Amino acid sequence: MIQFDNVSKRYPGSDEILKNISFNIDAGEFVFITGHSGAGKSTLLKLIAATELPTRGTVLVANQNVSQLKAWAIPFLRRRFGLIFQDHKLLFDRNCFENVILPLRINGIAEQEAAKRVRAALDKVGLLNKEKTMPITLSGGEQQRLAIARAVVSRPTILLADEPTGNLDADYATEIMNIFNAFHQVGVTVIMSTHDALGLSANKKRVLHLNQGVLTDTTQSQFGSNLNTETSL
Amino acid sequence: MSHWLNHHLQAIKLVLSRMRSNALSSFIICLVISVALCLPSLFYLGVDNLSKLSQHMQNETEISLFLKLDTSSETIAQIDSALSQNPDILEYHFVSKDQAWQQLQLKSKDNADISNAVNHLASNPLPDAFFIQAKSAQPEQLEALRSSLQNIEGVGQALLNAEWAKRLATLLSIGKQFVFFVALLLAVVLLVMIGNTVRMQILTQKDEIEVSYLIGATNSFIKIPFLYAGALYGLFGGILSSIMITAMIMTFNQSIAEISHLYSSDFSLRVLNLQLYVSVTAIAIIIGWIGAYLSVSRALSVIRIK
Incomplete structure (x- = not known):
């Protein structure tokens, strides 16, 4: 599904953020990307979502070389992903419903069908009763759940989450993890970056560990939703 | 679609x-x-x-020929015959100073200001006039006709009405x-x-x-x-x-x-x-x-x- 082959990334005027990274993620896996802040976790996710392009090496998503995609094709690649950002990137000028419907509008889904799917997504994250609420009035955990609803409403096959539990207390974090587990169980590939060891110990999944831009700890699993053959940190 | x-x-x-x-x-x-x-x-x-x-x-091809105020009736007859022999003229008609005076009084009846002014005039200030319809509508030919008419004896002023237009x-x-x-x-x-x-x-x-x-x-x-x-x-x-x-x-x-x-x-x-x-x-x-x-x-x- 996602293949990195000797990928390096350097921003103009900085050192290499990622150095010769190679790995493979199959469809249906649940993968953690760990490491200290500044280790390059966000950059790795951005490379997968084609919001950044690698300086060297190749990134393959569904057998497409991201670097060689034409500009018009990139939006269609991105629609395969559900993106959950570190800072939510919710739109505070509109209510929850309008926030979640945005990807469906982009996909050109007819309004009636879209409304149904928005309510289904809000229901999955437990925010169905907040449909008309403005996101600014939601708690941190609720905002994160709203961001998840927006990411899953277009039924992507891959969920990319950048520190979704980073700013939440333990109860909220567990809640969020449960939601991700539920999506994983129905076959969605989940890739989540975290610096939070707590989340890891509770979920023994495959872990890609980044240390100063180097992928130092690749624990390969016999993938499958409930087989926990990998080692934790 | x-x-x-x-x-x-x-x-x-x-x-x-x-x-x-x-x-x-x-x-x-x-x-x-x-x-x-x-x-x-x-x-x-x-x-x-x-x-x-x-x-x-501009489409009007009328030339107004105002005669001098003291023109005699013989001169008018001469001009009349000159006009009738001119090949560039389609038709023409004569309006005497008395007819023009009557027309002015008639037209100004509706408007108090003008009729007052008209009534204050002691004598008829209007000249005898010929109104001439030319055959051609070309500005150059009209102008040539106008200047030839201007030179006729007894003509005060020949006006091409379209000039200002x-x-x-x-x-x-x-x-x-x-x-x-x-x-x-x-x-x-x-x-x-x-x-x-x-x-x-x-x-x-x-x-x-x-x-x-x-x-x-x-x-x-x-x-x-x-x-x-x-x-x-x-x-x-x-x-x-x-x-x-x-x-x-x-x-x-x-x-x-x-x-x-x-x-x-x-x-x-x-x-x-x-x-x-x-x-x-x-x-x-x-x-x-x-x-x-x-x-x-x-x-x-x-x-x-x-």
Whole structure:
């Protein structure tokens, strides 16, 4: 599904953020990307979502070389992903419903069908009763759940989450993890970056560990939703 | 196809709802646009109607031959026979000073000021006159005929009635160029104004645009609502300016009717100049679209690079 082959990334005027990274993620896996802040976790996710392009090496998503995609094709690649950002990137000028419907509008889904799917997504994250609420009035955990609803409403096959539990207390974090587990169980590939060891110990999944831009700890699993053959940190 | 249509309908709905939520500022923008459209339209209407009037007058090929006041009846008979032998003249008729005097008194009966003035005159100041219809309508030939008639013995003044209309037409062609340049300048103003308005809107929606790009929006998905916004500003501005011009023409027509009455003409401006309204509105829509396109392309490239 996602293949990195000797990928390096350097921003103009900085050192290499990622150095010769190679790995493979199959469809249906649940993968953690760990490491200290500044280790390059966000950059790795951005490379997968084609919001950044690698300086060297190749990134393959569904057998497409991201670097060689034409500009018009990139939006269609991105629609395969559900993106959950570190800072939510919710739109505070509109209510929850309008926030979640945005990807469906982009996909050109007819309004009636879209409304149904928005309510289904809000229901999955437990925010169905907040449909008309403005996101600014939601708690941190609720905002994160709203961001998840927006990411899953277009039924992507891959969920990319950048520190979704980073700013939440333990109860909220567990809640969020449960939601991700539920999506994983129905076959969605989940890739989540975290610096939070707590989340890891509770979920023994495959872990890609980044240390100063180097992928130092690749624990390969016999993938499958409930087989926990990998080692934790 | 339905997907494509749905996309465009959604964009229009989105733009209209954004306009409604900022009703006052949207109205003010449309008002400014409509004023910018009104100015060249009014100039155009003025020049166009004057040139129609002058064209109408230029088509008259009448030459007035006013005789000297002390012309004897023998001289009149001589002139009469000279005119009847002139091959360039289609027909002519004679109006004696007494007939002209009666006509003037008759015509001025309705208007108290003029009839007062006429009655105060002790004697008839009018000359005998011939009114001549030439065969040719060519200005040069008319002019040649006029000067040959001027040289006849006993003729005080030979007037080509279309002379002043010709001069007016020359002035009006300069006026038309003036209108063209005013329209061109205001088109540039409109372009910049709509472009700037759209740019401000893009800035207020920067977050939405960024998020949309990240979750897979295409360029056209982002651009189309703004292009429609520009075009709709043009449309509403055009409609508003049509209303304003109609109102102004109706006011004009009242004053024109009074003047026309004095000249015993029924000249008035056309109230519903549909062709003008449609073309002004269409131009405004096109300018709006182009203005929006320019600023959306520029603004989005900045956002994307960031």
